[in-house]
Amino acid sequence: xxxxxxxxxxxxxxxxxxxxxxxxxxxxxxxxxxxxxxxxxxxxxxxxxxxxxxxxxxxxxxxxxxxxxxxxxxxxxxxxxxxxxxxxxxxxxxxxxxxxxxxxxxxxxxxxxxxxxxxxxxxxxxxxxxxxxxxxxxxxxxxxxxxxxxxxxxxxxxxxxxxxxxxxxxxxxxxxxxxxxxxxxxxxxxxxxxxxxxxxxxxxxxxxxxxxxxxxxxxxxxxxxxxxxxxxxxxxxxxxxxxxxxxxxxxxxxxxxxxxxxxxxxxxxxxxxxxxxxxxxxxxxxxxxxxxxxxxxxxxxxxxxxxxxxxxxxxxxxxxxxxxxxxxxxxxxxxxxxxxxxxxxxxxxxxxxxxxxxxxxxxxxxxxxxxxxxxxxxxxxxxxxxxxxxxxxxxxxxxxxxxxxxxxxxxxxxxxxxxxxxxxxxxxxxxxxxxxxxxxxxxxxxxxxxxxxxxxxxxxxxxxxxxxxxxxxxxxxxxxxxxxxx
Amino acid sequence: xxxxxxxxxxxxxxxxxxxxxxxxxxxxxxxxxxxxxxxxxxxxxxxxxxxxxxxxxxxxxxxxxxxxxxxxxxxxxxxxxxxxxxxxxxxxxxxxxxxxxxxxxxxxxxxxxxxxxxxxxxxxxxxxxxxxxxxxxxxxxxxxxxxxxxxxxxxxxxxxxxxxxxxxxxxxxxxxxxxxxxxxxxxxxxxxxxxxxxxxxxxxxxxxxxxxxxxxxxxxxxxxxxxxxxxxxxxxxxxxxxxxxxxxxxxxxxxxxxxxxxxxxxxxxxxxxxxxxxxxxxxxxxxxxxxxxxxxxxxxxxxxxxxxxxxxxxxxxxxxxxxxxxxxxxxxxxxxxxxxxxxxxxxxxxxxxxxxxxxxxxxxxxxxxxxxxxxxxxxxxxxxxxxxxxxxxxxxxxxxxxxxxxxxxxxxxxxxxxxxxxxxxxxxxxxxxxxxxxxxxxxxxxxxxxxxxxxxxxxxxxxxxxxxxxxxxxxxxxxxxxxx
Ligand SMILES: [Zn+2]
Numbered sequence: 001x002x003x004x005x006x007x008x009x010x011x012x013x014x015x016x017x018x019x020x021x022x023x024x025x026x027x028x029x030x031x032x033x034x035x036x037x038x039x040x041x042x043x044x045x046x047x048x049x050x051x052x053x054x055x056x057x058x059x060x061x062x063x064x065x066x067x068x069x070x071x072x073x074x075x076x077x078x079x080x081x082x083x084x085x086x087x088x089x090x091x092x093x094x095x096x097x098x099x100x101x102x103x104x105x106x107x108x109x110x111x112x113x114x115x116x117x118x119x120x121x122x123x124x125x126x127x128x129x130x131x132x133x134x135x136x137x138x139x140x141x142x143x144x145x146x147x148x149x150x151x152x153x154x155x156x157x158x159x160x161x162x163x164x165x166x167x168x169x170x171x172x173x174x175x176x177x178x179x180x181x182x183x184x185x186x187x188x189x190x191x192x193x194x195x196x197x198x199x200x201x202x203x204x205x206x207x208x209x210x211x212x213x214x215x216x217x218x219x220x221x222x223x224x225x226x227x228x229x230x231x232x233x234x235x236x237x238x239x240x241x242x243x244x245x246x247x248x249x250x251x252x253x254x255x256x257x258x259x260x261x262x263x264x265x266x267x268x269x270x271x272x273x274x275x276x277x278x279x280x281x282x283x284x285x286x287x288x289x290x291x292x293x294x295x296x297x298x299x300x301x302x303x304x305x306x307x308x309x310x311x312x313x314x315x316x317x318x319x320x321x322x323x324x325x326x327x328x329x330x331x332x333x334x335x336x337x338x339x340x341x342x343x344x345x346x347x348x349x350x351x352x353x354x355x356x357x358x359x360x361x362x363x364x365x366x367x368x369x370x371x372x373x374x375x376x377x378x379x380x381x382x383x384x385x386x387x388x389x390x391x392x393x394x395x396x397x398x399x400x401x402x403x404x405x406x407x408x409x410x411x412x413x414x415x416x417x418x419x420x421x422x423x424x425x426x427x428x429x430x431x432x433x434x435x436x437x438x439x440x441x442x443x444x445x446x447x448x449x450x451x452x453x454x455x456x457x458x459x460x461x462x463x464x465x466x467x468x469x470x471x472x473x474x475x476x477x478x479x480x481x482x483x484x485x486x
Numbered sequence: 487x488x489x490x491x492x493x494x495x496x497x498x499x500x501x502x503x504x505x506x507x508x509x510x511x512x513x514x515x516x517x518x519x520x521x522x523x524x525x526x527x528x529x530x531x532x533x534x535x536x537x538x539x540x541x542x543x544x545x546x547x548x549x550x551x552x553x554x555x556x557x558x559x560x561x562x563x564x565x566x567x568x569x570x571x572x573x574x575x576x577x578x579x580x581x582x583x584x585x586x587x588x589x590x591x592x593x594x595x596x597x598x599x600x601x602x603x604x605x606x607x608x609x610x611x612x613x614x615x616x617x618x619x620x621x622x623x624x625x626x627x628x629x630x631x632x633x634x635x636x637x638x639x640x641x642x643x644x645x646x647x648x649x650x651x652x653x654x655x656x657x658x659x660x661x662x663x664x665x666x667x668x669x670x671x672x673x674x675x676x677x678x679x680x681x682x683x684x685x686x687x688x689x690x691x692x693x694x695x696x697x698x699x700x701x702x703x704x705x706x707x708x709x710x711x712x713x714x715x716x717x718x719x720x721x722x723x724x725x726x727x728x729x730x731x732x733x734x735x736x737x738x739x740x741x742x743x744x745x746x747x748x749x750x751x752x753x754x755x756x757x758x759x760x761x762x763x764x765x766x767x768x769x770x771x772x773x774x775x776x777x778x779x780x781x782x783x784x785x786x787x788x789x790x791x792x793x794x795x796x797x798x799x800x801x802x803x804x805x806x807x808x809x810x811x812x813x814x815x816x817x818x819x820x821x822x823x824x825x826x827x828x829x830x831x832x833x834x835x836x837x838x839x840x841x842x843x844x845x846x847x848x849x850x851x852x853x854x855x856x857x858x859x860x861x862x863x864x865x866x867x868x869x870x871x872x873x874x875x876x877x878x879x880x881x882x883x884x885x886x887x888x889x890x891x892x893x894x895x896x897x898x899x900x901x902x903x904x905x906x907x908x909x910x911x912x913x914x915x916x917x918x919x920x921x922x923x924x925x926x927x928x929x930x931x932x933x934x935x936x937x938x939x940x941x942x943x944x945x946x947x948x949x950x951x952x953x954x955x956x957x958x959x960x961x962x963x964x965x966x967x968x969x970x
Binding site: 034035036037039040041042043044045046047048049050052060061062063064065066067068077080081083084085087088090091092093094120121122125129142143145179181184185186264265266267268269270272275356357358360392393394395396397398399401402404406424426428430459460479482483484485486 | 558559560561562563564565566567568569570571572573574575576577578580589590591592593594595596605608612613615616617619620645646647649650651653654657666668669670672698699700702707709774775776780781851852853854887888889890891892893894895896898900901902904921923925947963965966967968969970
């Protein structure tokens with residue numbers, strides 16, 4: 001039936017004058033659970049089924065989407081996409097040209113062990129309430145919060161080039177947060193990460209491996225202990241970042257600047273542009289020799305939120321060098337923009353939030369390849385530094401030069417030993433200066449493929465999950481503490 | 487960009503799930519063009535049919551049905567051409583069931599009988615599988631609402647050609663000045679209705695038009711944006727002219743040192759900062775001790791010139807006159823001449839805290855309680871020109887970008903200036919400066935406002951639209967400078 005709908009939309013678009021069309025039928029199912037202080041908060045299941053048609057007509061783009069999945073509804077939607085493309089042509093400078101791509105007839109599914117939708121909700125709530133209660137056993141905790149979210153996304157892609165691609169993605173996420181208010185200060189600790197915890201293209205096995213209950217007490221104790229910890233100092237220091245904060249650092253200061261649509265000005269009104277202008281390709285020393293970063297959507301990279309079989313314009317998942325031994329090597333491209341950087345083919349990064357959104361260039365899994373250090377050795381090798389864990393605040397300018405991050409907790413390193421806890425850690429810098437100051441990266445044993453579930457981009461805004469593999473790393477001469485300076 | 491702070495985002499999401507939603511970030515719709523503009527996307531009778539079917543299928547003790555329909559279209563341009571142009575149409579049927587003191591929600595966008603029966607059953611099944619909830623109240627019966635006019639047929643009837651023609655004028659203006667324009671022109675209709683098995687039936691429809699434009703001029707940029715229910719209040723040519731002028735005037739910015747400056751914040755800059763306060767006015771946030779007003783209610787923490795209401799009935803506001811449970815929204819005085827006075831309450835929160843509900847509840851079940859979604863600041867009489875003229879040395883800020891909360895209790899926010907940052911010396915704008923990062927406490931800022939302009943409906947990117955004035959603020963903390 002899904003294939004019939006897709007074919008009907010394509011046929012209608014062509015009959016109305018489209019020179020190219022592709023269609024995504026998406027069937028989305030979601031479950032969200034949360035608790036706060038021993039009570040169930042959110043308990044919602046939702047489903048959404050619809051179809052989006054993207055067309056080129058008169059050399060310009062149009063897109064329309066609908067959830068009225070009748071013959072009449074689909075025909076009207078496809079006709080509307082063509083009408084919109086003709087309106088686009090009123091302010092056209094050039095005809096749309098797409099890089100060639102083969103046609104594919106294929107099916108792909110993300111592997112999972114346990115279907116989270118088949119785990120009874122009372123068991124899932126029971127686990128969350130247990131972690132919630134465990135956090136509240138610690139005196140001084142004022143808010144205990146927990147949550148789980150599951151998504152099942154089934155998609156049928158069809159194009160006038162003849163591709164027919166079916167994909168099924170199962171996504172799970174879970175996390176806990178303890179907050180503590182005392183006197184005039186609110187502190188918090190999250191596990192395994194902020195942003196709702198860890199998220200991956202996996203089944204319920206992800207949640208079971210996280211051991212939320214086993215970590216609840218520690219997280220709560222740290223949140224309370226932060227009140228009596230000294231303030232992170234201000235100055236220029238050596239810092240070590242844990243792998244989850246490294247994930248967000250990569251996202252903001254590498255993942256976004258390499259989006260070719262930003263570079264070409266297509267996001268200038270909202271998300272912004274990029275300092276990474278075209279002449280820097282293969283020339284810029286983005287980072288120190290230790291740093292190699294890839295954009296890898298293939299399953300062999302791991303079950304990240306940026307993993308798929310094919311992107312949303314029917315291009316197979318690929319691995320692209322972004323930074324190789326510190327040198328800037330590549331952008332995230334699509335079929336329309338690949339030629340502008342001399343590529344014959346898209347590297348497969350077009351993704352849409354759902355059936356009612358147009359695919360745009362998106363991060364896949366933008367990952368820092370591991371180095372060779374053991375974390376204990378790296379700390380022992382650091383005479384005077386600060387180890388920062390778990391993101392708390394994040395901000396970067398609209399060309400992605402200047403960033404500032406705060407983390408939930410810090411640890412002073414003195415004479416090669418992790419010593420006292422520090423509260424309110426923060427650091428700031430300029431993207432390329434910061435990455436060039438990286439002098440050590442931990443090994444594969446410390447590497448995690450983190451999921452960022454809610455990256456916002458595009459107009460209308462689309463929320464997308466991206467993946468970021470990283471292990472802890474060390475940076476020299478970094479400005480710390482300015483977020484709290486007076 | 488990554489998401490906003492969790493509380494705000496989640497509260498907004500909870501708000502958006504139901505009729506409590508105000509603007510329509512996820513508003514959906516079909517292009518009125520091909521639609522040849524049926525006035526309403528979904529006829530009232532269809533809403534009534536869906537409600538009636540759900541109530542028939544449900545075997546729960548109590549049932550609430552929310553139906554949201556949206557059609558939305560957005561024409562997007564960059565590099566002086568239309569590069570994306572989209573339309574959507576969607577419906578959501580959301581059912582909340584109460585079984586044995588427990589409640590849960592399920593939703594679908596399929597409206598055939600089988601799907602409606604299934605979603606009703608799913609809500610019941612979910613509700614059963616949890617411990618009883620402490621503060622659950624019986625669903626509301628019939629209510630009376632003060633009417634608000636938020637539907638403008640001309641907005642709903644806008645076509646892709648209408649939007650493309652306006653965009654064409656703007657990109658031609660840019661090309662003629664050797665500048666580059668990027669932006670959006672979007673129009674849409676959203677309809678919402680809420681009904682309960684106890685006889686409540688609430689309905690609301692509104693239109694939305696938005697134009698946002700950025701002009702690039704070599705190393706500089708300028709920006710302007712407007713959002714109204716009535717498309718006739720949007721003037722794309724005037725907005726483009728303003729963005730073009732700012733881009734031209736901010737060419738070749740000089741770098742001046744970070745530090746504390748007097749700032750003149752245009753309304754969008756004010757909006758995107760003060761918007762971060764909205765959830766702090768929720769009684770649940772104060773009760774949870776996560777609001778910056780914890781321990782500060784009744785104390786004079788802001789300047790005498792700061793007065794804030796939540797007022798859905800203000801003609802510059804948007805959204806339905808009822809909350810996520812169908813309670814009529816009240817106008818609430820949140821801050822009175824510098825003193826945080828009142829909070830907003832959902833029904834359950836009010837019962838727990840022995841207060842009266844104010845009509846600001848989010849759809850149930852949720853952990854956030856309530857939120858004021860229609861903030862209105864009292865304005866002043868000082869024009870931006872007068873603010874500049876009275877400033878010996880200061881910075882004029884068009885807008886801020888990527889604002890995030892650094893500290894929740896001192897309400898320290900960080901972010902960047904963007905798209906037009908100017909130096910003011912001896913009462914005059916004397917040039918453009920490179921963009922700053924700020925780290926600024928909102929508590930301190932609202933105690934340091936020297937002058938206010940008239941309150942206007944402002945549109946930004948970090949907060950939903952509110953009614954705020956331009957402000958002149960002393961000792962604003964710019965902590966670092968970026969490269970452009
Ligand atoms: Zn992002």
